[in-house]
Amino acid sequence: MADLKDYITNDYKAIDAQETIGTVQDFFGDLTFSHFPVIEEGIFIGSIAADDIETFDGDKKVNEYKYVLEHFFARTDMIWLDVLEVFAKNHTNLVPILDENNKYVGYYEIEDIIKFFHETPFLKEQGAIIIVSKNTIDYSMSQIVQIVESNNGKLLGLFISNSDLNTIEVTIKISVGSLNEIIQTFRRYNYDIISEHNEDNYIKNLKERSDYLDKYLNM
Secondary structure: OOOHHHHOEOOOOOEEOOOEHHHHHHHHHHOOOOEEEEEEOOEEEEEEEHHHHOOOOOOOEHHHHHHHOEOOOEEOOOOHHHHHHHHHHHOOOEEEEEOOOOOEEEEEEHHHHHHHHHOOHHHHOOOEEEEEEEEHHHOOHHHHHHHHHHOOOOEEEEEEEEEOOOEEEEEEEEOOOOHHHHHHHHHHOOOEEOOOOOOOHHHHHHHHHHHHHHHHHOO
């Protein structure tokens, strides 16, 4: 699997704070970036948003609009999940990268981070996806792991895919083990099964009973 640092790019140079707004407007007009990093005397000072710059005076310089720059960034040693969080929190498709000395080294594009995610075992390896939900106050990550592993399941990964004040939803990927036994164990621990599974005997039994009832009522 590739190192996340392999996806650092410098295809386009950071915008210099002395550039005119008109030049930057033309830059954004040719590309699909939501933001782009700005440097002043080689130092990163923030990112300018494509939506903001549309309303700026084209004759002015970028450094006259420092107050609107956004200051999110990633570090070169960040793991990919933390980088993905920066993208999500800032509603951007490009994140500047700084090293441990705060030197600007390039940027990540969201497409590359998604590509990296696709290379993780969670997505790349064969397995079954189970989506479960439970009351937030009763939720336990360790319990979920225990349920999977106690049924000889091998866990490839799990993440919280949805949540509110009352309910939490967890997406789980497993590669081996009896899927039906795992599902029934989740039910015994009062988890709701959100995903549908052919191996789910509980659903099969419900369907058989429903079919029988329909047949009886239509006699």
